[in-house]
Amino acid sequence: MDDEIAEDRSEGFGERLLGLLLDRARHLPPQLIAPLIAEEVGRVGGRDVSILLQDYAQELLVPLPGRKLHVSQPEPVIDSPAGRAFLSGDVVEAPLARGGVRMYLPLLDGSDTVGVMALTLDAVGEDDRRLLSRLASLVADLLVTKNAYTDQFFQARRREPMSVSAEIQWTLLPPLSMSVPQVEVAGMLEPAYRVAGDSFDYALNDNILHSAVIDAMGHGLDAATMATVAIGAYRHARRVFIGLAEKYAFMDDAISRQFGPDHFVTAQLMHINIASGEMALVNAGHPAPLLIRDGRVVRQLESATTLPVGIGGEEPRIREHTLQRGDRVLCYTDGIIEEHVAGGELFGEERLIDCVNRVGEEPPQGVRADLRRLSHMLKSERGGRTSDDATLFMIEWRGGAADHLAVLD
Template sequence: MTQHDAQIDRDLRGPEDDALTGLGFADPGGRTRGESLGERLLGSLLDRAHLMPPRLVGPLVAQEIAEMGGRDVSIYLQDFDHATLRPLQGPGLVGEAELIDDSPAGTAFRTDERCEVHQADGSVRLFVPMLDGSDRVGVLALTLPEVDDNDRRLAQRLAGLTADLVVTKSGYTDTFARTRMTAPMSLSAHLQWQMLPPLVMTTPDVALAGALEPAYEVGGDSFDYALEDQTLHLAVFDAMGHGVEAAIMATLMIAAYRHGRINGSALPEMYREMDGVMASSFPGRFATAMLGKLDTVTGELTWINAGHPSGLLIRDGRVVDELSGPITRPVGFGHAAPHVHAAQLRPGDRVLFFTDGVVEERVAGGGQFGEQRLRQFIEANALEQLPPAESVRLLSHALLKGRGGRTSDDASLLMVEWSGPPRDDELARGIPGGVPAGTVLA
């Protein structure tokens, strides 16, 4: 830490009171209020982080942990290929890149659960998933002399706060994105990654995960989603061509889609706006698209298929149907009448959307990978046993391996799982008179 950075650190520290007490906030159990060990650690970290420059986020976390008796702090961020965890560099931080599929850090990342490794000196190394909501940011690792349940809870909260700091400060630095990169990224891929929403979203009633391949070269493929009240909006795009032009077209499609969505447009109106914008901006070019809405209360899925591969309905780990029906013309042909379709999902059902690059890639021997092979991969990997985030990660890697590592075209996946009607009782947890579990709120 430079002398200037040390001065910043001193300026951001507050008075070191022995305990914080107050008159306004009351303890629900009537206990005497004071600042606990956990509150002191998390509060100090949060107070100091507000104005801390991004380069000092990692050292700040390491310093706070060291002051509380921890050591060997590592902050791992997932790479864009979802294959390795890469350590953030800085004073007080240690660690080397770890494979997600073959390391304790990777176990914590894959399972979203803490992993503990006992050391030869009797200490315990904790690997704790860093989650921003449900989005998997990386893993926080630290070593403690010994561990009890209070330590575990505090470590989990510390990992969550660290994830929030990384995500928040990513908006005005390249430090964290650069840490995640294992290879140079093309301009077209950079455009696409800048437009993507979080790759993972999970609530008690619906979960979603997506993947783009090849991560460092993707051009025209993209996806988007938004959860508004009790409706999940989702879309998958595949713009014609490759490279920067395809990426610009896909970016325009996402912008037009979001414009219609935020203004409350129905699916047909969204399609028409996108169609008109594409036709006027890129004459003679087009994009395929799948536009959908999932009612998270009833499980009804409605969609428009604009020249896109049909989505697959997965039930109990098997592909039982596809989202079939008349196909609407691709976006950009102009003046097409969109066909809206509907299907009723059951609790636990999943729907997999994908672009043609997944099934049209050539394999050894010259044939296409094909939808039948995709179905076999889904069922052979028993993906119903894993959450969508890990299912999509494993499926994308399995598909790449099954195609012999070939990625001559973009290949994207988006998986959605409906768990059943919303359980909006989380706010009532432990509150007398709260809404019973399973109650659907109108």
């Protein structure tokens, strides 16, 4: 009986604490998020609170500066407790040599991890885990919402000077990952601080995952401007519920009208029914996506040739495929395979496929983590060089249903 009363008190205390944060969130200036979070953590006995955000190269978790926050050195995404929490989406607890436990709580915006909240407790119980996990969810919502009102979070994530074209592209992107029971997606752009013409976009509308990967010709602001128009036209077409052929035609018309006949954008447009695994693909001048099954590339997803966006004007050719549960589809731009390696030869598709298979030999860690491992491996194999935009976008289809999530226990 006493245990039940203690638990009820803890739940009530947590509700009051979280309610205070919710009540103040609407009017809270961005610079006061940090001290309010530190105060709330302090009320449950926590100390040395850090908010760690992913840098744009997706290699480090960098501390957000702020009053009452503990600001330490950036932590690597790979092989650190903070990185494990970030990649797995699970709480990581690390005992400290001097006593106490350092907790790392993923900051989840839906299924996209925006960072990690770290704090130290003398001891950790179930009440602490429940309350702090809920607090981390509210902190993530605050960071995403207030990000639209400030440059503070952007400045913390930026580790080197960024080009204007890259600024445009990062503003254009959707969340870098999304996960629901039936499907998971993740994307990466390189070089993070100089990318110009590459981009990707996706949306899950009912049972259809809509996705696009594009590569605008040229470099710098010209390419970024074309990519912006292409993605804008794609989103407009997607939101009026038209098919792949109409999306292609709408994008083609927008690019040709705005930039003339000498400019174009290569693109891959896909629909995947997340209930059935049926996939429709338009490939407009892109390298063919790779189908990965059981960790290995089994084939390219070929499609009939369609002219790049902007110089098309004809009905695109749609190719249909059927995925098996657990299949992954990897889309990439030509900057991945056309990079020159030692000796002057092109990196090529064979080396890409070899890297994909090597990543697949390790136990899967989820699409986001595995794509990051692949990206880092590719960069290492290319000698750290990325002279052209290079984009990776991966989809994993799982099937099944998610209706049970809408039913309260």
